[in-house]
Amino acid sequence: MENMKNPDTALLRIENLHAKVAGKEILNGLSLTVERGEVHAIMGPNGSGKSTLASVLAGRPGYEVTQGRVSFEGRDLLSLPPEERARAGLFLGFQYPVEIPGVNNVYLLKAALNAQRKTRGLPEVDAFEFLTLVREKMKLMRMEDSFLSRGVNEGFSGGEKKRNEILQMLVLEPQLAILDETDSGLDIDALKIVAAGVNSLRSPERACVLVTHYQRLLDYIVPDQVHVLIRGRIVKSGDKSLALELERRGYDWVAGAAA
Amino acid sequence: MSALAHRIVEESTAAGFAGPAGARRRAAAAALGSVGLPTSRDENWKYASLRPLERQNFTPAPRGVTITAAVLPAPITGFARYVFVDGHFAPALSAAPGAGFAALAAAETPPAAAAAVGGDARFALLNAAFAQDGAQLKLGRGENARAEVVFVAASEAAVGASYPRLEIELAEGAQLELIERHLGAGEVAAFVNSALTVQLDRGAQLRHTRLQDLPARALSFDTLSAELHDGSAYRLLGVATGAQSARSTLLARLAGEGAGIDMALAALGEAAQVQDAYARIEHVARNTRTEQLFRGIAADRARVAFNGKVVVDAGAAGTDSRQSLRGLLAGSQAEIDVRPQLEIYTDDVRCSHGATAGKLDDAMLFYLLSRGLEPATAQRLLKWAFLADAFARIEIPDLRRQIEARLAGALHDGALKELL
Numbered sequence: 001m002e003n004m005k006n007p008d009t010a011l012l013r014i015e016n017l018h019a020k021v022a023g024k025e026i027l028n029g030l031s032l033t034v035e036r037g038e039v040h041a042i043m044g045p046n047g048s049g050k051s052t053l054a055s056v057l058a059g060r061p062g063y064e065v066t067q068g069r070v071s072f073e074g075r076d077l078l079s080l081p082p083e084e085r086a087r088a089g090l091f092l093g094f095q096y097p098v099e100i101p102g103v104n105n106v107y108l109l110k111a112a113l114n115a116q117r118k119t120r121g122l123p124e125v126d127a128f129e130f131l132t133l134v135r136e137k138m139k140l141m142r143m144e145d146s147f148l149s150r151g152v153n154e155g156f157s158g159g160e161k162k163r164n165e166i167l168q169m170l171v172l173e174p175q176l177a178i179l180d181e182t183d184s185g186l187d188i189d190a191l192k193i194v195a196a197g198v199n200s201l202r203s204p205e206r207a208c209v210l211v212t213h214y215q216r217l218l219d220y221i222v223p224d225q226v227h228v229l230i231r232g233r234i235v236k237s238g239d240k241s242l243a244l245e246l247e248r249r250g251y252d253w254v255a256g257a258a259a
Numbered sequence: 260m261s262a263l264a265h266r267i268v269e270e271s272t273a274a275g276f277a278g279p280a281g282a283r284r285r286a287a288a289a290a291l292g293s294v295g296l297p298t299s300r301d302e303n304w305k306y307a308s309l310r311p312l313e314r315q316n317f318t319p320a321p322r323g324v325t326i327t328a329a330v331l332p333a334p335i336t337g338f339a340r341y342v343f344v345d346g347h348f349a350p351a352l353s354a355a356p357g358a359g360f361a362a363l364a365a366a367e368t369p370p371a372a373a374a375a376v377g378g379d380a381r382f383a384l385l386n387a388a389f390a391q392d393g394a395q396l397k398l399g400r401g402e403n404a405r406a407e408v409v410f411v412a413a414s415e416a417a418v419g420a421s422y423p424r425l426e427i428e429l430a431e432g433a434q435l436e437l438i439e440r441h442l443g444a445g446e447v448a449a450f451v452n453s454a455l456t457v458q459l460d461r462g463a464q465l466r467h468t469r470l471q472d473l474p475a476r477a478l479s480f481d482t483l484s485a486e487l488h489d490g491s492a493y494r495l496l497g498v499a500t501g502a503q504s505a506r507s508t509l510l511a512r513l514a515g516e517g518a519g520i521d522m523a524l525a526a527l528g529e530a531a532q533v534q535d536a537y538a539r540i541e542h543v544a545r546n547t548r549t550e551q552l553f554r555g556i557a558a559d560r561a562r563v564a565f566n567g568k569v570v571v572d573a574g575a576a577g578t579d580s581r582q583s584l585r586g587l588l589a590g591s592q593a594e595i596d597v598r599p600q601l602e603i604y605t606d607d608v609r610c611s612h613g614a615t616a617g618k619l620d621d622a623m624l625f626y627l628l629s630r631g632l633e634p635a636t637a638q639r640l641l642k643w644a645f646l647a648d649a650f651a652r653i654e655i656p657d658l659r660r661q662i663e664a665r666l667a668g669a670l671h672d673g674a675l676k677e678l679l
Contacts, residue, residue: 058629061621086631098626102644111640112630119631151644152626168630 010071011036011176011207012057017068018232019056026052028232029068034176037204041218041243042211044229045251050211051095053229054180058092059085073175086112087119089175091168093182095211097161100152105164108152109134109171116172137170140200142193158185166197173201178209183217195220215247228254263313264292270317271388287387296381303379306535306564306596308504311478315450319389320345320419326411326444328352335657338407338438341394345414345449346422348392358404359435363393363426379508379537383482386422386454393424398433398463407438412449412473423453423481429463429491436466438658441481442501443474451502453481459491461515466494468658472665473501475530482508489515489544495522496653497536498662504533511540513575519548525649526553527666528561528593539568542575549580554649556642557586557593568600571608578605582612587645589619589638643667 012034019027026049034040044050056063057070059082070077072090080088100108114124125133138147141163153161162182169177179198183191198208198221210221218226218240226242227234228251236242236254246254271288275281296312297304324344331352334340341360342352348362356362394408410423429435443449451473459465473479479502487493499505511520526534534557540549555563563586571578586595599612619641627637646666653659 060625060629081634082625082628083631083633083637086629092629094626094629098620098622100623100626100641100644102647103627103640107640108627108630108632111632111636115631115633115636172630 009036010034011073012077012209013071015069017053017056017070018066019052020064020066021052021062025066026232027056030229030233032227032234034207034209036175036207038224039202039208039210039221041223041226042209042229042234043213043215043226043243043246045255048229049232050229051180052232054092054095054178054211057085057178058082058090083115087116091172091174091177093162093165093169093177093179095180095182095184097153097156097165099154099156101154103152104148105150105152106134106148109168112168113171134167134171137167140170141167141197143167159187159190162186162194163190163197166194170197170201173206175205176207176209177201178211180211181213182210183212183214191217192220215243218243230255261295264295267296267317267385267388268292274318274389284388287384291381291384291388294378294381294384296385303537303566306533306562307480307506308478308533315478316417316419317385317389318419319391320414320421322347322391324413326352326413330411330442330444331409332440332442332661333657335407335438335655335661338405338436340407340409342409342411343392343394343423344411344444345419346391346410346424348394358406359396359398359402360404360406361395361397363395363424379539380482380484380510382452382480382506382508383454383484385480386424386452386482389420389452390422390424390454393426395426395428396435396437397426397428398430398435400430401432402430403434405436407440409440409442410451410453411442411444412447412451412477413444414449415447416450416478420450420452423451425453425455427456427465428458429460429465431461432463433460434464436655437468439467439469441469441471441473441479443477446474446476448476448503449474449478451477451479451481453479455481455483457483457485457493459485459487459493459518461489461491463488463491464494465492467496468653468655469495469497470662470665471497471499471501471505471507473505475501475503475532477502479505480508481506483510485509485511485520487511487513487515487518487520490517491515492518493520494652495520496649497522497524498649498666499524499526499534499536500665502532505535507536509536509538511538512543513541513547513549514543516544517546518544519550521548521550523552523649523652524554524565525646526555526563526565527558528556528563529558530561531559532561534561534563536564537566537568539570540580542569542571542578542580544575546577547575548578549582551580551582551584552649553584553597554646555586555595555597556589556645557595558589560590560592562594562596564596566596566598566600567612568602569610571601571603571605571610573604576605576607578608578610580608580610582614583648584612584614585645586616587619587642588616589642639667
């Protein structure tokens with residue numbers, strides 16, 4: 001079925017991607033196609049390259065792509081600086097959201113939203129409409145109003161940081177969200193809140209790539225496809241039942257089969 | 260006597276100040292003649308631009324240069340404004356003297372106290388030798404006032420120097436909120452040498468905001484000497500953005516039990532600017548407090564330096580001193596030097612200091628970029644955040660808005676201005 005898809009319709013197409021970090025090859029011929037409307041889960045053991053993939057897609061400095069190509073809505077993603085990728089509709093939910101004391105959460109949200117609107121030729125958001133929108137999304141994420149006036153992630157607990165990532169995603173409404181271990185460090189209640197946030201953005205136009213260690217998140221955000229990443233390449237893909245099987249049998253099962 | 264010192268004495272004599280004040284001026288010039296002005300080889304004087312002094316004309320700029328009100332910033336609600344142009348009082352632009360304010364005419368200045376200083380306060384002697392009008396804010400027991408003193412530099416250095424002078428005396432329990440500004444009428448290459456004295460009696464409280472925003476070709480030196488008596492409190496916020504080279508010397512003596520000084524200084528340098536500050540705080544009496552915060556940003560080829568020295572005398576048991584000094588390098592050819600120094604002669608003290616100099620955090624920068632912010636906007640936002648600690652305590656809303664707008668401007672960012 002994969003082969004029958006028209007290349008031009010894919011939201012994200014990764015072909016034979018090789019990338020190095022500090023001289024070491026981490027991604028080793030990775031290929032992946034994400035269509036609009038889909039949710040993909042990328043699973044794999046520690047060090048398999050999951051977070052590297054997320055970082056390379058978002059354009060984090062220090063990651064060197066040595067081979068392959070990535071197109072996003074038909075554009076060459078790798079030629080764009082990080083801010084243009086974001087404005088084109090790509091969102092990275094950080095595994096470790098950065099604390100930025102002194103930069104107000106709500107300032108960042110507004111600046112980010114206006115940057116996107118500018119790219120799309122829209123006027124700056126009206127302050128009242130903006131706050132109404134943010135408050136509505138905060139309600140969904142069960143965040144208190146005081147979050148707005150605090151520094152970005154400053155003094156937030158692990159769970160609060162992750163919810164803040166999802167809040168930003170909900171305000172920015174990206175075409176493609178890449179959520180890098182957004183579930184790690186969350187208790188079950190927080191996990192449900194985060195999942196509800198992600199699910200609220202699902203639509204036929206948008207897509208989401210979940211990078212995760214555990215099957216648990218996928219109980220709440222049901223993926224269309226599950227991929228197993230080992231040593232920098234995808235060695236097995238399947239539907240949500242693959243995640244359950246991995247949970248039962250471990251990565252060695254796939255790694256053994258792939259070797 | 261060096262050629263420079265000799266010339267200062269000659270120029271002071273030539274200025275022909277009469278009477279007892281003239282004698283004091285000549286004494287100040289003679290004192291300066293014997294110690295000389297500092298050179299870059301002197302300790303604590305490594306950064307300030309001193310070479311131009313050799314060809315500096317020290318004679319005061321003439322009286323009567325007129326400026327328009329448009330040069331002045333918007334007034335701050337509740338504050339009486341007093342304006343000085345090139346060190347001369349400008350009554351037409353000022354509130355009527357009162358509420359503790361007096362403009363001291365040339366004949367009445369400088370006070371005798373000026374002769375007592377030397378060492379790092381040598382530029383105060385220069386001010387004493389040449390100052391024209393001085394501003395005096397003197398509050399009696401339990402009085403309180405709010406005042407804004409604006410010093411405008413309007414003449415080129417070649418025409419004459421500007422000697423702002425401000426004397427503050429607060430009697431027991433008096434409270435003063437003071438805004439002190441230094442700015443230019445247009446882009447003049449002015450020479451500005453300011454001197455301030457602060458005397459706080461028992462329980463007096465001074466809240467002082469100093470804004471140095473001189474034109475980009477100005478050369479500035481200022482000396483602030485403060486004496487704090489029992490239980491008095493001095494809260495100082497200094498923001499230095501202007502001048503080609505600016506040197507600020509802050510000398511405070513915590514002479515009375517329980518006195519405290521809380522100072523926050525911010526300095527921004529860009530292009531080839533020099534922002535240099537030296538603060539020496541001496542704990543003389545028991546249970547005295549220092550809280551010192553410095554945040555400096557050096558961009559382009561700018562040099563930003565802060566040297567914060569705290570001396571705890573043998574009699575100053577129970578001293579509590581905290582220093583937090585941070586510098587941010589925002590240019591590959593920029594230079595930052597932040598230095599805390601402690602000299603302690605008693606055991607019963609609590610002193611802490613932290614000093615860091617670094618670049619913008621790459622992880623923070625990437626986080627902002629990943630949200631779609633322009634690199635320039637992201638950098639400015641992080642610079643603003645870096646300074647935020649220093650401004651957290653501005654309690655006058657009009658003033659806060661002005662400082663924020665000025666800094667957003669200094670960081671060249673309309674988008675940031677809008678966000679503030």
